[in-house]
Amino acid sequence: MNHFELFDLPQQFTLDAADLQQRYRQLQQAMHPDRFASSGEREKLRAVQRTAQLNDAYQTLRKPLSRAEYILTLRGIDIRHEQQTISDPEFLMAQMEWRERLEEVAASNDLLADIGRAEKDLLEQTAALQSELEQLLEQPTDSANDAATEVVRKLKFMHKLRNELERLEEQAY
C-alpha cells in the first residue's frame, strides 16, 4: 500500500492539508499502540511498526518537498540519494548570494532579527518554486517530470539553507 492509498487519497501533488490531517487522526485512532495496550507482545510490536509507517506516510505527504519527491519516486524517478548538481546558472548565482548572506547573518550583532528576515525571503522564494512544481506535476509527460525533478533539486537547496539558518538560530539559544 503506498502512502496515498493508505490515506485513500488520489495520487496528486495538490492536497488539502486539513483533510489529510483529519484522515491521519482517524487512522491513528485505529492503529496507535495505545489501542493495543492489553494485547500480547507481538501485537504491540506490530502496532508500533504500523504506526511508525503511518507517521512516516503523513510526514512525507504533509510537506510539499517530500510529497513531490515521493510522487516522482512513484513515477520511477528516485532522486532521494542522488548527488547530481544543478546546471541553471542563474539559480547557482542566487545560491552563492545566499551563502554570503548566511555568513553575514552568522556575524551579526542582532542574530535573531537577521535570521528572521532571511527566513522570510527564503520562504517567499520557496513558495514560488512550489507553485511552479505544482503545475509541472499535474502534467504526466516525461519532459514535465524532468522539469519537476529539476525544481525539486532546487527546493532541496532551499531546504538546506533553511536548515543552516535553523542551526544558526540554535546557537543563539
Add this chain to the structure above:
Amino acid sequence: MALLQIAEPGQSTAPHEHRLAAGIDLGTTNSLVASVRSGTAEVLNDAQQRPILPSVVHYGAEQTLTGHEALAITDSDTENTIVSVKRFIGRTVADVQKNFSNLPYHLSETDNGVPVFNTAGGQRNAVQVSADILRTLAARAEATLGGELTGVVITVPAYFDDAQRQSTKDAAQLAGLNVLRLLNEPTAAAVAYGLDSGREGLIAVYDLGGGTFDISLLRLDKGVFEVLATGGDSALGGDDFDQLIVHHLKQEFGFDDKVSAKIERQLINAARQAKETLTDSNRADIQIVINGQDYQLTLTRDQLNELIAPLVKRTLLSCKRALKDAEVTADEVIDVVLVGGSTRVPQVRSAVAEFFGKEPLTHIDPDQVVALGAAIQADILAGNKPDSDMLLLDVIPLSLGLETMGGLVEKIIPRNTTIPVAKAQEFTTFKDGQTAMMIHVLQGERELVDHCRSLARFNLLDIPPMAAGAAHIRVTFQVDADGLLSVSAMEKSSGVSASIQVKPSYGLGDTDIADMIQSSMSNAKEDMAARMLREQQVEADRVLEALSQALAADGELLEPSERTKLDDSMEALRIARAGTDKAAIEQAIETVDNASEEFAARRMNKSIRHALSGKSVDSI
C-alpha cells in the same frame, strides 16, 4: 512485589471487570499516585491522609525508610538519605555535579558511569532508589484500591532523553510493576485540563518541577491530544532556585562555598522555606542555628526575583523555541497551564503570563495535575474505557543521530517527530572482507559528538565478507510510544541479519537489571524462576483474551479451516498456560502468534477502511 491480576486458567477475565490501574508521578521532590475511581481521577492518600510522598529514601544499617519518615531525618543523617534521586537517573556523577557541586553522599561510579550511593544500608544506584519509591506508591495504591494493579502509567519529563526514560522503566521493572506507558508530564497535565475544560485548540503546558523544566505545545481536537513541540531542560527546577538562595546565604553569612554536608542540608532547607514564604509574603526572615551559633537574614521577594531571573529567562527561551518548532505563535495559544510546585513562585507566574499574553490556568492543583492525567490514561490503557476516543500523540524531545567521520553527528530522527517512528539508514563497508562495523548513536541538537549525549555503541557483527562497498547494511532505528529507542540491522544483498551487540554508553544493561531483580529477592533463584513463569502466564492470558475479543468481533474474516487452525493453537496455549513449563508457554504463544498473523492483518485493513469511511460520513 506487585503482580498482575490473573484469571483462572482457561477463562478470560470478564469484559466488564474493572481492572485496577494507577498513574504515578515520580517527581524530583515529591511523588504521587492517582487512580480513576467511579469515573473520577483522584489522588490516593496514605494512611495519614497525606497525598504527597516525598521522593526521599533513607538507607540505614537497620532499615530502609521512604517518604515522610525519610525526609524527617535528612538533616540528621544526610549521607544515608537520598533526596532528588531523579537528578541521577540515567546520568553520570559528573552530569549531576555540573549543577550540584556539593553533594552530601558517598558516591562512587561503576565502570559504565552509573553513580552508586554508598550508604549505611549498602550500595544503591538511582534505579534502585527510584524502585523503592515506586514500591511504596504501588503498595499504597493496592491498599487503597483493594487489589493488585494490572498496570501503571509513569510520568517522565518530556525532555528526558533515552537513557533517563530507560532507567525509569528499569526502576518500574525492578519494583515489579507492569508499565502500560511512560507518559510525558506536560501531556499528562494537558489531559487533566483538557478533559476538565472540554475546550479545543492550542494549549501550552509550562511545567517547572523540583529538578526539571518542560514546555509542551499541544493541539486538542476531538479527543486527540497531539503534541506539536516540546522543549525544556532536564536539569533546571526549583532545586536550582534553592541553590541560588543557598549561595546568597553563604556569601551573607561568610561561609565558604564548600561546607559540611550537614550545614549544606540546613542551608538548603532554610532556602526552600524562605522561597515558599515569599510566595505569599514580600519578605522572609531566615533564622538558623549552625554549630551553636545563630544566623539571621531577611530575604525580600525582589531579591529572590533578581536571583532567579536568569533561570526564568532560560525557561522563556525554551518556550520561544518550542513555539517556533510547532510553527505557531504565542497568541494562537488559547490556554496556558501551569504545572509543578515551582510555578507557585510569583515571578515565574508573571513571567509566563507576560510571555503568552494571558493569565495561566492553575485551578487544578499544580502538584497533583500530572498524577491525575496519568491515572486517566492508565484507566484507558488498562481497557476500562473501550469506547473512549482519547488518544495521545507525543513526540521525541531530542534529535537522534549517528556519529560520522570527523566526530560529527548526522541527524536521523529530528526532535519533535511524532512517535512511534522508524527510520532506516544504509551503511557500507570500506575494506575488503570487513565483517564488523560500529555504529555510535547520540541524542542532542549539536553538531559535534562531544556536545551530544552518547546513548549507545552498536557493534554489527557477522557481516558476510565482500569487497569494500559491496555490502549494504540496512540499520533500522525505531522509537516506540514510550520514547525508547531500539535498533535492528540486516545485510541487504545476502538477507543475513547482522547481529547487534549493544553497549549502552552508560546506564544499566539487561543483565544488570536481572541481577538487581534477583538480589532484591530473598530466595533469589526460585523467586526469579517463579517470576518469569508468572510473566509468561500473564502474557499468555493477554494473547488469549485479546484474540478472543477480536474473534468475537471479526470472526467472519476467517475461513472455517483457518478458524479451526487458530482455535486449535489457542486451545494448546490454554493447556500450556495451565502448566508450569515456561518454555512450553512461550512456544505455544509463538504458535498462536503465527496462526493469527493473517487474521491480524485483515482486521487492521478492515479497521483502516472503517476509520476512513467514518471520515467521509462526517464530512458529508
